[in-house]
Amino acid sequence: MAEIVCGSRATREINIEIRRAIAAGDRDIVVKDPGARHNLGVAVLAPVRLRFAGSVGYYCAGLSDGPHVEIDESAGWGLAESMLGGEVIVHGSAGNGAAAAIRGGTVVIHGDAAARLGVSMKGGTVLVAGNCGYMAGFMGQKGTLVVCGDAGDAFADSMYETVCFVGGHVGGLGTDAVVESPSSGDAAWLDTILGKHLPEARKRGRDFQKIVAGRKLWNFDKREWKVWQEAL
Amino acid sequence: MCGIVGFFVKDSGGPAEIGRTILGMLRALGCRGPDSAGVALYNTPDDGRLVVRVKLGDDGELGSRARQVSSRLESFAGVGPYSTIGAYARFSVSGETDLKRLTDAIESLDKDFEVVSMGRRLEIVKQTGSPDNLEKTYCVSRHQGTHGIGHTRLSTESRVDLSHSQPFWSHGYPDLAIVHNGHITNYHQLRRRYEQRGVRFYTENDSEVVAIYLAVQMARGASLREALERMLRDLDGSYSCLAATERELGFVKDTFALKPLVMTETDEFVAVATEEIAIRAALPGQYSVREAQVREVRVWQR
Numbered sequence: 268m269a270e271i272v273c274g275s276r277a278t279r280e281i282n283i284e285i286r287r288a289i290a291a292g293d294r295d296i297v298v299k300d301p302g303a304r305h306n307l308g309v310a311v312l313a314p315v316r317l318r319f320a321g322s323v324g325y326y327c328a329g330l331s332d333g334p335h336v337e338i339d340e341s342a343g344w345g346l347a348e349s350m351l352g353g354e355v356i357v358h359g360s361a362g363n364g365a366a367a368a369i370r371g372g373t374v375v376i377h378g379d380a381a382a383r384l385g386v387s388m389k390g391g392t393v394l395v396a397g398n399c400g401y402m403a404g405f406m407g408q409k410g411t412l413v414v415c416g417d418a419g420d421a422f423a424d425s426m427y428e429t430v431c432f433v434g435g436h437v438g439g440l441g442t443d444a445v446v447e448s449p450s451s452g453d454a455a456w457l458d459t460i461l462g463k464h465l466p467e468a469r470k471r472g473r474d475f476q477k478i479v480a481g482r483k484l485w486n487f488d489k490r491e492w493k494v495w496q497e498a499l
Numbered sequence: 500m501c502g503i504v505g506f507f508v509k510d511s512g513g514p515a516e517i518g519r520t521i522l523g524m525l526r527a528l529g530c531r532g533p534d535s536a537g538v539a540l541y542n543t544p545d546d547g548r549l550v551v552r553v554k555l556g557d558d559g560e561l562g563s564r565a566r567q568v569s570s571r572l573e574s575f576a577g578v579g580p581y582s583t584i585g586a587y588a589r590f591s592v593s594g595e596t597d598l599k600r601l602t603d604a605i606e607s608l609d610k611d612f613e614v615v616s617m618g619r620r621l622e623i624v625k626q627t628g629s630p631d632n633l634e635k636t637y638c639v640s641r642h643q644g645t646h647g648i649g650h651t652r653l654s655t656e657s658r659v660d661l662s663h664s665q666p667f668w669s670h671g672y673p674d675l676a677i678v679h680n681g682h683i684t685n686y687h688q689l690r691r692r693y694e695q696r697g698v699r700f701y702t703e704n705d706s707e708v709v710a711i712y713l714a715v716q717m718a719r720g721a722s723l724r725e726a727l728e729r730m731l732r733d734l735d736g737s738y739s740c741l742a743a744t745e746r747e748l749g750f751v752k753d754t755f756a757l758k759p760l761v762m763t764e765t766d767e768f769v770a771v772a773t774e775e776i777a778i779r780a781a782l783p784g785q786y787s788v789r790e791a792q793v794r795e796v797r798v799w800q801r
Contacts, residue, residue, distance in 0.1 A: 303775035303788075322775055322788060341788050343775055344759065360789040363756060381790035382756035401756050401793035419793060 269293040273300045289313050328355045347374050365391045375464045383414045396468045415468035426480040434470045442498040445481040500653040501680040502528025505741040505771040506648040507748040515656035518642030523781030525630040525649045532651030535664035536633045537625025539676035540647040545619040556611040585636045607788050611722040618674030620745045625664040640795040646748050648741045650678040657703040669714035674745040679737030681758045724798040727751040749798035763788045
């Protein structure tokens with residue numbers, strides 16, 4: 268196991284150290300005292316276990332493909348942004364834009380997520396044990412967004428094919444978001460994935476609402492001008 | 500950009516080292532705002548006198564200017580011993596509670612004189628440059644008290660000088676001060692409206708209108724919480740804003756959640772900052788930090 272202590276070191280130096288450890292064959296790396304620094308563990312492309320023993324700042328684990336990243340406390344803006352694959356687990360809360368534009372992999376947030384969770388997702392799975400803030404799921408193209416607690420206002424606005432599940436109350440649906448009943452297959456999938464990643468949420472799949480795009484904004488139709496006026 | 504911080508000691512049983520903590524937080528956010536740095540710190544206990552901090556100009560001998568202000572104030576109020584440091588003089592005044600009268604008396608003496616803060620506990624110091632510079636000139640870290648707010652500024656639309664730096668005192672309302680990170684997009688409209696009512700603006704910084712707005716709301720009887728909630732209705736744009744009174748610290752986050760603001764609360768203290776890095780740098784220990792949600796308003800009171 269490699270241990271990297273941040274101390275007074277610059278972010279670049281810490282990231283170089285992480286890469287050096289991976290190149291040397293370490294598969295279990297602990298970064299101590301991260302102190303909410305930005306840009307830690309960005310673009311890690313190997314299937315290693317990378318643990319941050321503390322809080323991280325902006326863009327942690329962004330652009331990564333394959334690692335299992337664990338953050339003991341909270342994360343700042345843009346957690347795992349544009350991630351391609353792997354797992355990112357935050358034991359505290361996440362700031363704005365967590366899991367934005369991810370293409371694959373799984374992001375697990377044990378606390379709450381702030382605004383713009385999972386915007387423009389292109390794949391992957393996002394799981395939140397607590398609540399999520401304003402505009403989660405905006406313009407989601409693919410993938411699945413699961414919030415065990417309450418969702419904020421303008422939820423699932425202008426989506427394509429992202430599928431959302433909310434266990435609590437939805438503060439307000441975004442434009443073209445519609446509520447569906449989850450199928451038995453959906454409920455079984457939720458039970459499995461929550462059992463694996465968020466057992467503390469104590470939620471059963473059948474307790475969730477399913478929210479998808481109403482597809483009204485997918486193609487322009489001047490007979491539906493009013494829908495467009497409201498959307499824009 | 501810009502960085503804002505706030506620190507509030509819940510029940511210290513005596514003065515706490517708020518200057519050191521707030522300076523530590525500001526240093527961590529120095530890169531978000533290299534243009535200027537400033538703090539608004541709240542003393543404890545107060546002796547009932549008004550503390551008046553006046554900018555006397557950037558050049559020359561301040562002693563004679565301070566004497567000039569002191570003798571003007573003595574003509575209608577009680578004035579204790581005064582001191583000068585950096586670009587400021589600090590007076591303590593008794594027997595006069597009309598803040599406008601005091602302000603006018605001071606500012607009519609010279610066009611460069613500017614009242615920077617007034618209150619029974621509030622002390623504002625700010626200047627161009629880094630938090631380290633602020634410490635060098637004013638020894639902020641030695642300041643003890645109950646709570647305070649701070650700012651590091653990256654100017655986007657108005658001049659870089661002491662007057663345009665933050666925090667802003669809410670002129671006319673004792674002990675009320677703000678720091679703001681963001682843009683108030685209906686600033687010109689609001690400013691015009693206030694100017695028509697005779698309010699003087701000292702700068703072209705849109706953050707000043709936040710200070711004026713809160714002063715007007717609170718002078719009408721609103722609590723700090725109510726005033727911050729009304730901001731969401733009346734001030735457009737993207738903003739994270741901290742405000743403090745002699746007994747309170749509060750924040751508001753805009754209707755789009757476009758500007759960052761994180762917070763933590765323990766049994767001992769509350770810390771709020773633009774980035775968590777500021778809180779972790781200044782406050783060791785175990786606590787959890789979270790981002791404020793859209794339209795969130797919080798106020799802590801002692």
